[in-house]
Structures are given as structure tokens and as C-alpha cells.
Amino acid sequence: MLAWTPTEGADDPIALTEVDAPRPGPSEVVVQVAAYSVNRGETFLLEAPRPGWRPGRDVAGTVVQAASDGSGPPVGRRVVGHPAQGGWAEQVAVPVDAVSELPPDLEPTVAAALPLAGLTALRLLRTMGPLAGRRVLITGAAGGVGHYFVELAAAQGAVVSAVVSTPARGRRLLELGAHELLTSVEDGNGPYDVVAESVGGAVLGQAWSRLAQRGLLVWFGQASREPAQLDFFDWRGGASGTLRKFDASDGDVPDALDLATLVRLVAGGRLHPEVDRVRDWRATPEVLRALLAREVRGNAVLTVPAPSA
Ligand SMILES: NC(=O)c1ccc[n+]([C@@H]2O[C@H](COP(=O)([O-])OP(=O)(O)OC[C@H]3O[C@@H](n4cnc5c(N)ncnc54)[C@H](OP(=O)(O)O)[C@@H]3O)[C@@H](O)[C@H]2O)c1
Structure with a gap:
């Protein structure tokens, strides 16, 4: 073959x-x-x-x-x-x-x-816990994971700020429930209760500086290929918070069950x-x-x- x-x-x-x-x-x-x-x-x-x-x-x-x-x-x-x-x-x-x-x-x-993008989004949300009413920032939102994450988080009642390179690349994200588009993390007011970060380089540090006190930043990728930059003495944002490195394959739910959830959501018109x-x-x-x-x-x-x- x-x-x-x-x-x-x-x-x-x-x-x-x-x-x-x-x-x-x-x-x-x-x-x-x-x-x-x-x-x-x-x-x-x-x-x-x-x-x-x-x-x-x-x-x-x-x-x-x-x-x-x-x-x-x-x-x-x-x-x-x-x-x-x-x-x-x-x-x-x-x-x-x-x-x-x-x-x-x-x-x-x-x-x-x-599979990979959907499972990652689903498991990111599970890692983050209940999101109703919480302010959520996602970087790299125009990508595969980003589209699923935005729709699923917004459906839970999260207020989602989506970072994209151009407004055109985020147009669909607004239709899927994003509250706002940002073309730079630096334009985000925050503070965010939860951040999903997958770009790396300076972006991770920028996102961290907009995290609410005792907020959660889930670090799940490095699309820029640049090592993440963080400065402990950058006191913008919350003085304390949680940084969680995430791997979608590290989960308690078998892929088949989570795939069945994704299929059910798509078939029911709740995931696009x-x-x-x-x-x-x-x-x-x-x-x-x-x-x-x-x-x-x-x-x-x-x-x-x-x-x-
Ligand atoms: N930890 C895990 O288990 C896991 C699982 C799946 C994926 N990932 C990682 O998560 C990230 C997103 O995955 P994906 O499949 O959604 O990727 P994708 O479809 O390629 O989306 C990545 C997005 O990142 C944005 N981006 C910002 N700065 C970038 C740069 N310097 N270079 C390239 N892209 C940049 C792009 O936004 P614009 O379109 O607005 O330019 C792009 O849409 C990747 O790094 C991937 O390796 C991790």
C-alpha cells in the first residue's frame, strides 16, 4: 500500500x-x-x-x-x-x-x-475545571485546537478572549462564541482567570502578566519554536498563580470515549x-x-x- x-x-x-x-x-x-x-x-x-x-x-x-x-x-x-x-x-x-x-x-x-485537535481542546477544558463566568484567554486561537477550544469554552459560559494574527483569521471564532478577538496579548486588559498558551517565546510571559491572582495558565505548546520567556520579578498581574504544563496524551479517559464525546457533539450540532x-x-x-x-x-x-x- x-x-x-x-x-x-x-x-x-x-x-x-x-x-x-x-x-x-x-x-x-x-x-x-x-x-x-x-x-x-x-x-x-x-x-x-x-x-x-x-x-x-x-x-x-x-x-x-x-x-x-x-x-x-x-x-x-x-x-x-x-x-x-x-x-x-x-x-x-x-x-x-x-x-x-x-x-x-x-x-x-x-x-x-x-482527533488530535479535538481531544486536546476537550482535555484542556477538563484540566481547567468549570469555566462558567470565568475570563479565559487563548493564544494561537485560529489553529486547530483553538477553534474547538473556543467553541467548547464559550458553550460552558466562559468569557473567551481569542488571540489571532489578524481579525480575518478570527472571524469564525466570533461566530463560535468568542467574546473578543485580540491581535496581541498585550492588547488584552485581563486579568484572566485562565489562560491557554501554545505560542511560546515572549507570548507566554505576556500572558502570565495578565493572569488574575491565583489564576491558572495551561502551557500546551510552542508554535513559535521559541523557548518561553518568564520573569519572576515581573509583578504585573497576580502575584501568585499556577503554571501547568499540559500533554493531551496524559489523561484518565480513553481516546475512544473522548472521541465518542466529540462525535456526539458534532452530530448534535454543538461542535463545528x-x-x-x-x-x-x-x-x-x-x-x-x-x-x-x-x-x-x-x-x-x-x-x-x-x-x-
Ligand atoms: N500539549 C499537547 O498535548 C498538544 C496537543 C496538540 C497540539 N499542541 C501544540 O499546540 C499548538 C497548537 O496546535 P494546533 O494543532 O492548533 O496548531 P495550528 O493549527 O498550527 O495553530 C497554531 C496557531 O498558532 C498561531 N501562532 C502564533 N504565533 C505563531 C508562530 N510564531 N508560528 C506559528 N504559529 C503561530 C497561529 O495563529 P494565526 O493563524 O493567527 O497566525 C496558528 O493558527 C502547537 O504548538 C502544537 O504543537 C500540543
């Missing part, structure tokens, strides 16, 4: 390559991938790929081989999945505890945008994946360039042609 594999150093970081078919473990299904999404974090991993690693954590498609231990969905079921790797391919093995079945009206091009573009999977290198150039709002989705009969 064909799959995108790391090239390490060529003009493009990936090449479409013939690879072995997936060899699933006893509690894994094989999914025929119809669509997948790409994430900024994966572009970072492509810079220094581990031997044997292939990118791809967000897939939607059809089960073509059930798990041999009898668990999980049978052959023919449409699913969304969060494999550990290898989803930018015609087929991928996914643990049954990282798949959720799709209702008939949820298209793979929408469902594929859910922002799919900026859908392209044939052969355009993956071009889409990665757009992602790195900050041209993608929300998520980009790639479609994989159905196998010929």
Missing part, C-alpha cells in the same frame, strides 16, 4: 512510498483511510523523524479488518480514529480504544479533523469542526507548507481515493 514516509532533508519532508500493509495487534482494527488531517506538531516531528515512524494521528474511514480479540467495531463500520502514527496512508492499524463509530451523516472529511480546506492526499506537501505559513484556519483535511474494486 501507499503511505507518506519521512524523507529527512529533501525539499519536501515526506514522500509517497510503497510500504508493507499494517500488521495489527490483537486489539487493533485496520482502517481503510478515507480522510486524514495534519497537525503542526507532526510537522515538528518530521524535522527529526524517529526510525520507522510515519506521520498521521487523525483518520476517518472504514474498518476492513476487525480486531482478532473480538473487541471493537466489525468490518464495514465507519469510524474516526487516533492511531499512534501512520495515518497518512491508505490503511492504518488503530487500537480499538482509540476509535469511535461515526453516525451516517458525519462525513469522513469532517470527522478526520477531530472548522475545515479550512479539503484536498486530495497527493497535495499533502503543499498543505503542510500552508500550515507552516499560518494560512490554515482550523484544520486541513486530505482525502484518500477509495481502493479500486
Whole structure:
């Protein structure tokens, strides 16, 4: 079968390559991938790929081989999945505890945008606790995680300030419930009870200085690739607060359950994946360039042609 594999150093970081078919473990299904999404974090991993690693954590498609231990969905079921790797391919093995079945009206091009960004947003919110009436700041809000986070936080009753590079990139965030758009953290009045920060560099320190007394700053990424700058003696904002480093994979709820929650919210019209573009999977290198150039709002989705009969 064909799959995108790391090239390490060529003009493009990936090449479409013939690879072995997936060899699933006893509690894994094989999914025929119809669509997948790409994430900024994966572009970072492509810079220094581990031997044997292939990118791809967000897939939607059809089960073509059930798990041999009898668990999980049978052959023919449409699913969304969060494999550990290898989803930018015609087929991928996914643990049954990282798949959720799709209702008939949820298209793979929408469902594929859910796993990594959606799980991250959901788990950020769980980490933050109840948000009704709380003032929340999110940086990097125009991205994949940002769109889900804003809609889910606003639905809880949070007053969400969303930081974006231009108002145009935040337009959808206002429709999803953001209270205001900021083009710089420095323009935010604060104080914020809770901050979700994923840009790094000077931005983390700027956000910290707008945190309310005993506020919570959840640090979940470094899109700028610049190490975060903090100054203990910067006394703007609260004199004390909590800084929490966050990893979406460190959770108590299995991926399958959280994926099912995301699917239920989408199917019920309470969560709206922002799919900026859908392209044939052969355009993956071009889409990665757009992602790195900050041209993608929300998520980009790639479609994989159905196998010929
Ligand atoms: N901790 C975890 O478990 C976890 C899980 C998922 C993602 N992450 C991290 O969280 C961050 C957001 O993920 P994502 O998938 O939502 O990424 P994304 O879709 O690429 O969005 C990132 C956003 O960051 C903004 N940004 C601001 N300064 C930037 C800069 N110097 N370079 C690049 N982007 C900049 C961009 O905003 P504009 O569009 O307004 O320019 C962009 O929309 C990434 O750093 C990712 O690695 C962490």
C-alpha cells in the first residue's frame, strides 16, 4: 500500500512510498483511510523523524479488518480514529480504544479533523475545571485546537478572549462564541482567570502578566519554536498563580470515549469542526507548507481515493 514516509532533508519532508500493509495487534482494527488531517506538531516531528515512524494521528474511514480479540467495531463500520502514527496512508492499524463509530451523516472529511485537535481542546477544558463566568484567554486561537477550544469554552459560559494574527483569521471564532478577538496579548486588559498558551517565546510571559491572582495558565505548546520567556520579578498581574504544563496524551479517559464525546457533539450540532480546506492526499506537501505559513484556519483535511474494486 501507499503511505507518506519521512524523507529527512529533501525539499519536501515526506514522500509517497510503497510500504508493507499494517500488521495489527490483537486489539487493533485496520482502517481503510478515507480522510486524514495534519497537525503542526507532526510537522515538528518530521524535522527529526524517529526510525520507522510515519506521520498521521487523525483518520476517518472504514474498518476492513476487525480486531482478532473480538473487541471493537466489525468490518464495514465507519469510524474516526487516533492511531499512534501512520495515518497518512491508505490503511492504518488503530487500537480499538482509540476509535469511535461515526453516525451516517458525519462525513469522513469532517470527522478526520477531530482527533488530535479535538481531544486536546476537550482535555484542556477538563484540566481547567468549570469555566462558567470565568475570563479565559487563548493564544494561537485560529489553529486547530483553538477553534474547538473556543467553541467548547464559550458553550460552558466562559468569557473567551481569542488571540489571532489578524481579525480575518478570527472571524469564525466570533461566530463560535468568542467574546473578543485580540491581535496581541498585550492588547488584552485581563486579568484572566485562565489562560491557554501554545505560542511560546515572549507570548507566554505576556500572558502570565495578565493572569488574575491565583489564576491558572495551561502551557500546551510552542508554535513559535521559541523557548518561553518568564520573569519572576515581573509583578504585573497576580502575584501568585499556577503554571501547568499540559500533554493531551496524559489523561484518565480513553481516546475512544473522548472521541465518542466529540462525535456526539458534532452530530448534535454543538461542535463545528472548522475545515479550512479539503484536498486530495497527493497535495499533502503543499498543505503542510500552508500550515507552516499560518494560512490554515482550523484544520486541513486530505482525502484518500477509495481502493479500486
Ligand atoms: N500539549 C499537547 O498535548 C498538544 C496537543 C496538540 C497540539 N499542541 C501544540 O499546540 C499548538 C497548537 O496546535 P494546533 O494543532 O492548533 O496548531 P495550528 O493549527 O498550527 O495553530 C497554531 C496557531 O498558532 C498561531 N501562532 C502564533 N504565533 C505563531 C508562530 N510564531 N508560528 C506559528 N504559529 C503561530 C497561529 O495563529 P494565526 O493563524 O493567527 O497566525 C496558528 O493558527 C502547537 O504548538 C502544537 O504543537 C500540543
